[in-house]
Amino acid sequence: MFRRLAVAAAVSVFAVASAHAACSYENKVPLKSLSAGFEAWKAVTSTMAECGNFRAELDQDFAQKQPAALAAKPALYQIGGVATESIVALLQDGTIRPLDEFVAKYGQNLQPNQLIKIDGKVMAVAMMVNAQHLVYREDIFKDLGIEVPKTYDEVLEAAAKIKDAGVVKYPLGGTFKTGWNLGEEFVNMYLGFGGSFFGDGNVAAVNNAEGVKTLEMLKALSRYMDPEFLVSDSTTVQQQLQQGTVAMANLWASRAGAMDDPAESKVVGKINVAAAPAAVPGAKPATTIWWDGVTIAKNISDEEADAAFRLVMHGLSEDMVKANNDAAVWLVKGYEPGKLAAGAFASAEAGAPAYPASPALGLLHTAFGNHVPDFLTGKRTAEQTLADIEAEYAIAAKEKGLIK
Amino acid sequence: MNPRTFYAFVSPSLLLMVVFIALPLASVFVQSFQVTQQVYQQVTVETCTPGFLTQNCVQETRSQAVLDEHGRPVVETRFVGLDNYRTLLQPMAVAKAIGSGEFSDILSIDFYKALRFTLTFTFVTLPLVLAFGLLVAVAVNTIAKRVRGPVIFVTLLPFIITPVIGALSIRWLFVGDGIMTAALEHLMGHDIAVFANGWAIEALMMFYRVWHVTPFAFVIFYAGLQTLDIDTLESAIVDGASRFERLRYVVVPHLRPLIVFVALIHLMDAYRVFEEVVGFSSQAYRISLQWLTYDFLIPDNSGNRSIARASASSMLTMIGIVILLVPLLRQAWRDHRVKR
Numbered sequence: 001m002f003r004r005l006a007v008a009a010a011v012s013v014f015a016v017a018s019a020h021a022a023c024s025y026e027n028k029v030p031l032k033s034l035s036a037g038f039e040a041w042k043a044v045t046s047t048m049a050e051c052g053n054f055r056a057e058l059d060q061d062f063a064q065k066q067p068a069a070l071a072a073k074p075a076l077y078q079i080g081g082v083a084t085e086s087i088v089a090l091l092q093d094g095t096i097r098p099l100d101e102f103v104a105k106y107g108q109n110l111q112p113n114q115l116i117k118i119d120g121k122v123m124a125v126a127m128m129v130n131a132q133h134l135v136y137r138e139d140i141f142k143d144l145g146i147e148v149p150k151t152y153d154e155v156l157e158a159a160a161k162i163k164d165a166g167v168v169k170y171p172l173g174g175t176f177k178t179g180w181n182l183g184e185e186f187v188n189m190y191l192g193f194g195g196s197f198f199g200d201g202n203v204a205a206v207n208n209a210e211g212v213k214t215l216e217m218l219k220a221l222s223r224y225m226d227p228e229f230l231v232s233d234s235t236t237v238q239q240q241l242q243q244g245t246v247a248m249a250n251l252w253a254s255r256a257g258a259m260d261d262p263a264e265s266k267v268v269g270k271i272n273v274a275a276a277p278a279a280v281p282g283a284k285p286a287t288t289i290w291w292d293g294v295t296i297a298k299n300i301s302d303e304e305a306d307a308a309f310r311l312v313m314h315g316l317s318e319d320m321v322k323a324n325n326d327a328a329v330w331l332v333k334g335y336e337p338g339k340l341a342a343g344a345f346a347s348a349e350a351g352a353p354a355y356p357a358s359p360a361l362g363l364l365h366t367a368f369g370n371h372v373p374d375f376l377t378g379k380r381t382a383e384q385t386l387a388d389i390e391a392e393y394a395i396a397a398k399e400k401g402l403i404k
Numbered sequence: 405m406n407p408r409t410f411y412a413f414v415s416p417s418l419l420l421m422v423v424f425i426a427l428p429l430a431s432v433f434v435q436s437f438q439v440t441q442q443v444y445q446q447v448t449v450e451t452c453t454p455g456f457l458t459q460n461c462v463q464e465t466r467s468q469a470v471l472d473e474h475g476r477p478v479v480e481t482r483f484v485g486l487d488n489y490r491t492l493l494q495p496m497a498v499a500k501a502i503g504s505g506e507f508s509d510i511l512s513i514d515f516y517k518a519l520r521f522t523l524t525f526t527f528v529t530l531p532l533v534l535a536f537g538l539l540v541a542v543a544v545n546t547i548a549k550r551v552r553g554p555v556i557f558v559t560l561l562p563f564i565i566t567p568v569i570g571a572l573s574i575r576w577l578f579v580g581d582g583i584m585t586a587a588l589e590h591l592m593g594h595d596i597a598v599f600a601n602g603w604a605i606e607a608l609m610m611f612y613r614v615w616h617v618t619p620f621a622f623v624i625f626y627a628g629l630q631t632l633d634i635d636t637l638e639s640a641i642v643d644g645a646s647r648f649e650r651l652r653y654v655v656v657p658h659l660r661p662l663i664v665f666v667a668l669i670h671l672m673d674a675y676r677v678f679e680e681v682v683g684f685s686s687q688a689y690r691i692s693l694q695w696l697t698y699d700f701l702i703p704d705n706s707g708n709r710s711i712a713r714a715s716a717s718s719m720l721t722m723i724g725i726v727i728l729l730v731p732l733l734r735q736a737w738r739d740h741r742v743k744r
Contacts, residue, residue, distance in 0.1 A: 063705045071476075084453070089707025092442065092469040093477050113459045117452035126454045178688035180705070202467060227600035228580060230688035236580075291454050298475060331454055354453040354460050360467065362706025370514075373688040377602070380512060388512065395491050399710055401441030402467055 023051035023314060029307035031055075034069060035081020036062050038254060040128050040292065040328035048315035062086070070095040075297035078308040084290045085357045087116070087124055092359060096123060096295040102309035109318065114331050116293060126293035127316050128328040131276065131352060132175070132188060133287060133343035135241060135256055136248035138272040140167055148274045151281050152192075152217055155248070159224040162247045172224040173237040173249030176376075181233050183369030184288075187361075188250075189214040191353060192279030192286020202360045202402045204367075204393040207386035215375050215382045217279065222376055230373055242266060250276060250287070256340035257326050273343030275350050285347045288355035291331075360402050367392040436488055436715035443470045443478040488716035515717070518693045519724075525610060525692070526674040526728070532614045533670055534663060537621020542651065544622070545629045556626070563619035571683020574612050602689035609680040609690070617673070621666045628662045629655070664736050671728050676721070693721045 030053050035041045037058035045056035057077070059065065063086035069076040071093055082090065090096045098121040103110065107125075116124040134149070141148065141158075144165055149155040159171035175181045190197075195210030222229050226240070238255045240246040242265040258264065259271040276287035294312045296305050318334035325336055329344045337345060367389045375385040397403045444467040452461040469477045492515045501509040510516050544555055562570070577584040578598045589596050598604045632655065640650050656663070678694040681687065687695070700714035 063707075064703050067703070067707045083705075085705040086707075089703070089705075092707060094469070094471045094475045113454045115452065115459075116454070117450070117459075117461070119447075119449040119451075129454055177685070226580070227597035229600075231579065231599050231685050289453075357706060358466055359706050359708060362704045362708045365706075366704050366708070370687075374512065377688070384512075395713075396708070396710060399439055399441070399491075399712055400708060401444055 022047075022319075025051060025310075027051040027053045027307060027311055029053065029304055031079060031304070031308050031311060032077045033057065033079035033081060034059065034062050034066055034077040035079075035294075036060055036083070036292070039257075040254070040324070040330075041081055043320060043324035043327050044127060044315040047317065047320040048311050051311055051314055054311060063089070066090065067093055067095070070297045070299070073299045074301075075299040078297055078300050078304050079312060080295045080297060081292065082124060082295050083292045084355045085362065087293075087295065088357050088359060088362065090295060091118065091123065095298050097298040097305060098122060099125065099296060099309065102296075102306065105306075106310050106313045109313070109333055110316075111331060111333055114293070116291070124293040124295045125312065125316070126291040126331050128292050128330050128332075129344060129348070130252055130254050130290045130292065130329065131287050131344045131347050132184075132250050132252055133276040133285070133347045134248060134274045135251045135259070135343070136272060136274065137168075137241075137244075137267065137270055139270045140247050143167070149277050150275075151278045152189075152221070152286065153281075155277050156220055156224070158248070159221075163224060168247045169245045170224060170226045170240075171247050172221060173240045173246035173251070174221060174225050174229055174232065175234050175237050175249075175251065176218075176222060176225070176229040177233040177236075178230050178373050179369040180365070181369070182230070182372050183365040183367075185218060185250075186214060186368040186372055187355070187365060188276070188287050189217055189279055191288065192283065193217075194280065194283065197356075197361060197364055201404070202397060204360075204364055204390045204397070206364070207383065207390055211386045212382045213279075215372065215385060218372065219376055230376065241271065253329050253341065253344040256343065259340070271340075273340055275343060275346035276352065278350075284351040284353065287347050287352045289344075289348055289352055290355050292328075359400065360397060363396045363400065363402075364389070364393050367396070432715045432718055435711060436719045437483060437485060438481050439484050439488070439712045440479055440481045443480060444468065445470050484712075488712045489720070492713060492716050492720065514691065514696060515693075515720075518691045518696045521606070521690045522675060522677060522692045522694075522724075524606075525613070525677050525680075526671060529610050529613045529617070529674055530667060530670055532610075533617050533621050534666060536614065536618045537625050537666065538656075538659070538663075540618065540622040541625035541629055542655065544626060556623075559622055560619045562616050563623075565616070567616065567679035568683050570616055571609075571612055571680050574608065575684050578608065599684075602686075605684055605686045605689050609677075609684055609686065612680060612684075613674065613677070617670060621670075624662050624666055625659055628659045632658055661736070661739060664732055664739070668729060668732050668736070671732070672725055675725050675728060693717065693724065697721065 032055050033045060034057045037060050041058055048054050066080055066086060067089045070080055070090060100122050103122055114126045115122045116126055144161055146158045146161055149158050162171040176185060190210055193210040193213050197206060199205040234252055234255055237249050237251050238258055241249060241259060244266050256273055260268050262268050276285035278284060279286040296308050316332050321330050321332045321334045326338050329341045371385050371388045374380040375382055446465055447468045448465045450461055450463050452459045472478050494513050497513060498510055501507060511520055540559060544552060576582055585596055585598055637650060637654055640654050676694045677692045681692050681695040697714050697717040700710040700717060703709040
């Protein structure tokens with residue numbers, strides 16, 4: 001017994017020692033971070049932990065906790081992992097600090113497009129991008145002689161062919177879960193049709209031809225999906241693809257890697273990715289680009305902020321990316337895009353816009369997610385649905401103070 | 405016990421009730437008449453986000469929160485009277501819908517959609533819980549004493565399960581190709597999608613609640629049955645009363661106060677239905693009043709939340725419960741007076 005304990009102790013001491021060895025310096029300032037919990041964040045935070053004195057909290061509900069945690073004095077976390085949408089709340093509350101001086105001091109290895117600049121100041125350092133794009137069964141497409149669809153009309157044609165062939169249970173998968181997921185589908189498609197969200201003074205303007213076309217396209221797509229599409233989130237769609245029950249889906253790039261994981265996928269090697277389809281032939285892909293990155297809290301001492309940024313730079317090092325190349329579509333130097341990253345690249349190259357996050361769009365996104373189901377289930381007409389969306393947004397925006 | 409001792413004993417619990425129930429309630433009451441807003445200004449800023457190789461930089465005019473000299477957002481709180489209640493209840497839209505005879509328009513307003521479901525849920529589950537509870541209690545009371553203990557234990561199990569966990573387990577039996585759906589498909593020979601139908605989800609939610617709460621009714625009624633006067637029951641048998649007549653004229657009148665009690669508790673619980681909505685993720689088809697409050701309160705990913713409407717909505721929920729309970733409370737009070 002004692003011998004086993006001694007061996008265990010020796011091993012753990014060795015592990016700590018070797019962990020320290022991977023870091024070029026020893027971190028003396030106690031630091032904490034709060035971020036999302038997916039693979040890429042695990043990779044970055046465990047690399048940061050190599051320098052010592054660092055504790056990471058990985059939580060998929062980070063966006064709900066962060067505003068209050070960083071508004072505390074002193075802030076409960078020095079380092080905040082954020083995404084396109086959640087940085088909006090921190091900027092509104094003024095709880096994160098500009099990073100320009102630290103970038104100059106420690107950021108020699110950063111790529112210029114990693115710097116998230118707001119009004120000329122660097123407010124965050126991005127580490128990866130994510131986007132929804134086409135994930136499809138290459139084998140089925142080849143067997144049936146279907147070209148990779150470039151537009152959503154072609155997606156519908158391909159879906160009809162696959163349905164007639166009867167090779168899978170449902171031709172399409174979709175992240176149509178009521179709430180945020182369905183809201184995101186609407187945003188993507190609406191931008192794809194060339195719509196714009198707001199008129200003058202933050203008033204929502206979505207009850208228009210583009211809005212109707214968006215709703216009708218979403219409904220047309222939903223007819224080829226599992227009838228339970230309104231409870232289908234990214235994980236459901238990922239599993240549908242892995243289990244071979246659907247032949248294609250517009251799915252997040254961060255989920256593509258799991259298709260080739262033999263432990264959970266029945267379709268290893270049969271999946272390929274392509275740019276998100278366009279809503280209108282020749283237009284930009286109907287998707288939005290999202291980024292994940294790091295911010296530093298304002299309500300902490302300058303010394304802590306300095307140490308925090310230095311530690312983040314170690315977390316975003318070339319070595320980390322080399323060891324975790326397929327965990328994400330990294331923006332960090334040293335990244336070699338794999339086969340399943342091609343969809344995100346192709347979408348971005350074809351001009352897919354960044355998600356235009358703002359407090360107003362946050363409210364509108366919620367309204368989309370709440371009301372689009374009424375149209376898909378046939379309870380309301382397209383015009384009624386869009387009017388409901390504008391009405392809900394108007395109430396929320398007025399209460400928030402965004403419109404008079 | 406003299407009053408001083410009495411107050412000495414109850415004061416800690418009174419104090420805690422004031423701090424954790426009365427004060428928050430008062431605060432919610434006040435907030436339901438207020439709106440707290442950040443102050444915004446229109447600014448033109450250049451925002452740069454990652455593209456590949458180059459950055460996407462856009463010039464745009466957007467609303468930005470005004471920060472004070474300490475870097476905190478400037479907020480202002482205004483008294484708005486009944487505005488929050490008005491945005492929830494939308495009396496104008498309701499009047500218009502009634503005027504034009506389009507009653508389905510009323511149910512597209514969140515509050516009424518939630519109210520419709522909450523009331524249906526409450527009043528459908530109430531008689532079922534009472535009936536099944538009574539049935540199980542009478543049944544257990546007639547089986548051999550030797551096996552009664554284990555039977556009671558097994559009967560209580562559904563009540564011990566955490567509500568959200570129970571709801572999730574039932575959901576997994578039916579969602580997609582869950583084993584129950586697969587079995588039904590096998591029996592009926594065609595494809596079934598339980599979670600694509602509002603009524604199916606609603607029925608499942610009610611089934612779950614009845615399954616979950618029946619043991620509570622059972623245990624109360626079973627305790628009541630132990631105090632049943634055997635002589636009355638035996639003389640009823642001598643008089644030739646059937647099994648049903650004995651239940652109707654002897655057992656139920658004896659259990660009456662307990663039935664009122666269980667009904668009270670169940671009305672209060674069922675009107676606050678929430679776990680089912682989350683567990684069955686029924687938001688697309690069915691929402692409840694309590695879920696509506698939660699939805700207002702939980703911030704979206706951009707940090708927006710609506711405390712004002714959440715306060716108004718929870719006040720309305722409380723008013724609803726009080727209205728539901730008044731007849732039963734009056735009944736209980738009358739019974740109490742008669743006994744004295």
